[in-house]
Amino acid sequence: xxxxxxxxxxxxxxxxxxxxxxxxxxxxxxxxxxxxxxxxxxxxxxxxxxxxxxxxxxxxxxxxxxxxxxxxxxxxxxxxxxxxxxxxxxxxxxxxxxxxxxxxxxxxxxxxxxxxxxxxxxxxxxxxxxxxxxxxxxxxxxxxxxxxxxxxxxxxxxxxxxxxxxxxxxxxxxxxxxxxxxxxxxxxxxxxxxxxxxxxxxxxxxxxxxxxxxxxxxxxxxxxxxxxxxxxxxxxxxxxxxxxxxxxxxxxxxxxxxxxx
Numbered sequence: 001x002x003x004x005x006x007x008x009x010x011x012x013x014x015x016x017x018x019x020x021x022x023x024x025x026x027x028x029x030x031x032x033x034x035x036x037x038x039x040x041x042x043x044x045x046x047x048x049x050x051x052x053x054x055x056x057x058x059x060x061x062x063x064x065x066x067x068x069x070x071x072x073x074x075x076x077x078x079x080x081x082x083x084x085x086x087x088x089x090x091x092x093x094x095x096x097x098x099x100x101x102x103x104x105x106x107x108x109x110x111x112x113x114x115x116x117x118x119x120x121x122x123x124x125x126x127x128x129x130x131x132x133x134x135x136x137x138x139x140x141x142x143x144x145x146x147x148x149x150x151x152x153x154x155x156x157x158x159x160x161x162x163x164x165x166x167x168x169x170x171x172x173x174x175x176x177x178x179x180x181x182x183x184x185x186x187x188x189x190x191x192x193x194x195x196x197x198x199x200x201x202x203x204x205x206x207x208x209x210x211x212x213x214x215x216x217x218x219x220x221x222x223x224x225x226x227x228x229x230x231x232x233x234x235x236x237x238x239x240x241x242x243x244x245x246x247x248x249x250x251x252x253x254x255x256x257x258x259x260x261x
Contacts, residue, residue: 013047014102014119016066017073024092033134040126044099044119052112063107070103071195078202082209087133090210091126094169097199098122098177101184104196108187117254118183121176124247128165128240135161136214157237159215164244170207171200176251183258 011019023043030036077097084090099122105115135158153159168175181200185193 010047010050013043013050014099014106015073015096016069016100016103017076017096020073020077020096020100024089024096027092027095028088033131036130036134037127040095040130041120041123043095044102044123045116047099047102048112048115048119051106052115066103067107067189067192070100071192071199074098074100074199075195075202078199078206081206082202085213087136087210088130090206091129091133094129094203094206095122095126097203098126101181101196101199104184104188104192108184110183110187114183114258117251118180121180121251125165125168125175125177128244129169131240132158132162132165157234161237161240162214163211166207166210168244170203174248174252176247179251179255182255186258 012022015023023039027036027039030039074097077093077100081090081093081097084093099119102115102119105118110118139155168177171177171181181196185196188196
């Protein structure tokens with residue numbers, strides 16, 4: 001049975017490899033912060049709309065294959081995260097790995113709202129990472145892991161923001177991605193659960209590399225921190241903290257709607 005055209009489009013927006021290359025190319029091409037933010041927030045929601053609101057139905061004969069494809073795509077990009085040193089590319093790989101897991105919900109019969117919120121949890125976290133990368137690039141012109149270690153000591157507020165955004169991306173408890181992952185795992189079969197747990201493990205490994213490369217250590221002489229470079233303002237730090245708390249509370253309330261059933 002042939003795959004409907006809507007499903008082929010959904011493969012781009014809930015990205016499956018190699019269709020995911022389109023999103024990663026678009027993210028690298030956009031250098032304006034608000035355009036990158038819009039891309040991260042809207043891209044997977046288009047995929048959810050194609051599947052749910054446009055009435056796309058995945059042929060039953062394709063369900064198992066698409067589920068394996070999605071898990072494999074997520075694993076592939078989680079593994080790619082370990083080898084990249086450009087933080088922006090790392091963020092694109094993370095988003096591709098996370099959004100591919102939406103197909104677990106599609107095959108598992110997730111309701112429309114649950115799928116939208118799960119993808120929003122992933123997108124908001126990717127946006128937090130992108131904002132941290134934007135701050136790094138504005139100060140140094142690049143955001144390469146390991147090039148300028150010692151961020152926690154030189155710019156503690158930016159270091160804290162980077163730490164928390166990466167921690168959220170790893171799906172640590174109380175952060176939105178954690179609830180999204182638990183929601184999707186509840187819809188997965190046993191084989192898929194194993195694959196998703198491996199993805200989660202690879203995210204943790206990749207996140208540890210980010211922390212080691214940015215936060216700790218002594219910067220190289222040729223890449224030492226310039227005294228004129230300033231940390232992010234205290235007001236920004238407070239605003240980010242309030243938004244993070246709001247996201248955690250919203251995700252917690254959402255989780256109660258399906259944990260109680």
